[in-house]
Amino acid sequence: MPKSPEQYDDIRKQKKQLIMNTALELFAENGYHTTSISQIASKAKISKGLTYNYFKSKSEILNELMEHGFNEIYDNLDINHDGILTEEEFIFFIKENFRILRENMHHWKLFFSLLLQPQVSATFAAQYEEKAGPIFNLFFGFIKSRGSKNPESDLMAISSMLEGAFLYCVAAPDVFPMDKLEEAVINSCFKIIRG
Amino acid sequence: MPKSPEQYDDIRKQKKQLIMNTALELFAENGYHTTSISQIASKAKISKGLTYNYFKSKSEILNELMEHGFNEIYDNLDINHDGILTEEEFIFFIKENFRILRENMHHWKLFFSLLLQPQVSATFAAQYEEKAGPIFNLFFGFIKSRGSKNPESDLMAISSMLEGAFLYCVAAPDVFPMDKLEEAVINSCFKIIRG
Amino acid sequence: MPKSPEQYDDIRKQKKQLIMNTALELFAENGYHTTSISQIASKAKISKGLTYNYFKSKSEILNELMEHGFNEIYDNLDINHDGILTEEEFIFFIKENFRILRENMHHWKLFFSLLLQPQVSATFAAQYEEKAGPIFNLFFGFIKSRGSKNPESDLMAISSMLEGAFLYCVAAPDVFPMDKLEEAVINSCFKIIRG
Amino acid sequence: MPKSPEQYDDIRKQKKQLIMNTALELFAENGYHTTSISQIASKAKISKGLTYNYFKSKSEILNELMEHGFNEIYDNLDINHDGILTEEEFIFFIKENFRILRENMHHWKLFFSLLLQPQVSATFAAQYEEKAGPIFNLFFGFIKSRGSKNPESDLMAISSMLEGAFLYCVAAPDVFPMDKLEEAVINSCFKIIRG
DNA sequence: GATGAATGAGATTTCATTCAT
């Protein structure tokens, strides 16, 4: 029985997603360069050739992965409201970040590793800035609204602390217990702002 | 008339250093896997074959690089005193860290990138822990000595902040001005401890 | 429309056989070490890379060659009967050996050359003993059954003679005419046993 | 103190012999191709470069080794008498052969392995025939003088047996005890001739 | 859409040989 165009489309979408999920896992765990198309294909239980039916090249898988990943992550953050954070929203925001981190460990691991090798994906840096910019602004607004004496300085400290905490979670999850770390970070944010 | 053993020793030391420096630069800039022995050799203006006169394999270059790097970095920190930090020492320690970071950008870039791909270098994780452990202890002692109400929590926050600041320096040096970042971090440490 | 699994299986079998045949010929004629993968590939009219689709390494080709070779040779000998040789069977057995030798000259040449360099193939010695042991037993039984006064001694002499004759056939086929050699060996076996 | 020309000559001879002995051992044990100039030099405790002061190339070491080896072996056999062997002389000759074999295991191992890979040394086959020819004649004369009914046939059988016994000694010295093998071979020679 | 055999460019590695000293 021939399939309808819609069914074909569905299959395509599922297969593509399967390839991307598999690739993400392997890239994150073993690195982009140490992962071969063969490994991806065999883990996804498809043929090597089929991969090229969905992606022009290995690096295109990476590109799409990054793009999707950014969207998945930042869309969930839902920062498109009035642009002013209340204290609860700020806390919620950080907690959300940790939650998303835990749920997308693979993506984050890959993100961080690409951060250190920008030549892999030329478009990566640009995307990152585009996404990260509004968040900096949001934070900056919150810090100022809380009466910080030096909001620029506090933004740097808080951003660093969050970034560092995320790095610990992803790269050395056994050094600090994750929930304690989360709590420590949140508390410290307020200590920093308060002065 | 053969060269004297000392002459040969000299040549070997210099050439080995040349290879390591060249490799470090390329590894840090382009990544370990994207850097070929050919590239290293041609940048160092030697033949591919000679590389193998000095290193058993490409991965051995990486291993020696890590080992030397750790020593270079952590030896400079000189943490072998009485084990108690005064406030000045604490500040000095962080400043030293930043200074060393700036002077060994390549090493740190490589470190961070390997942190996310530990399977590259098996010995890496072990070395890291061995070196980082005493520093955690030192910090913990300082935090307690300053009357922190929750030293475990503060250690996590401060460690994260430092790690994150280093990551910003290395991976995105244009986002924050480095000297301001350094100042912000130091100030925030005290805010965190003070509570 | 993909090929059927059976078709692929067929291709793989044939191609693998082609590679093994080609390698055997070159190994036997020019030696294992002097034969490069490039030579094998170009003689088999395939690409170098394809070789590695079928064999993990060059030495694995050798291993499989030895394994197959042993089986081909010793399976043909069909020594799995009651374990007692009649005179006709003994003669037939030796003749068979010469016939197989002539038809598998390449294999035997390779065997003999590896005999002298056992470190090439670690598994080789073990396989050889496993296969040769029963034959010694069979011969020993025959020699005793014919009333030899010193069967141990006669076994040594006969084994040596056979081994030497095979070596002449393989390494210096022009020194003695092969059919005369065969006849001489068979006759001499009986002279030795008879005493 | 400058050395006299004779002393220099002496040194040269000794060094050359050292290199050849070392190379022989390694070639015999590990094979010609698997033995590198570096290994030879380091085992002989000289520099790589010095090797080329005494030999034009690696293959020239092999050539000289073969040449010397043949002479050493066959000169010791002292077959330059009247050309007629008595029974005692025949026995003595075979015993001598075994003795020499035992004392020059390395040479023989190398000989046998080259027999199977003649392309290694082009001149090898020619040398072998030149040396072996007179021996065949000597044996043929003895066999005839003892009243053999078919001396051509017996020569083949005896030659094969000797060759085979030597191969066993060299390649599989544990299969048969060497002194028993020697005895068995000698006895069997007479059985073969006697008919 | 799906397969996996096949290619070829390029990576790592080895090693006989040369050469400045």
Add this chain to the structure above:
DNA sequence: TATGAATGAAATCTCATTCAT
């Protein structure tokens, strides 16, 4: 004579990508 650093050719091996079916 003696050294060992240096070369370069060639070997082994890997893998993204193509293509016939």
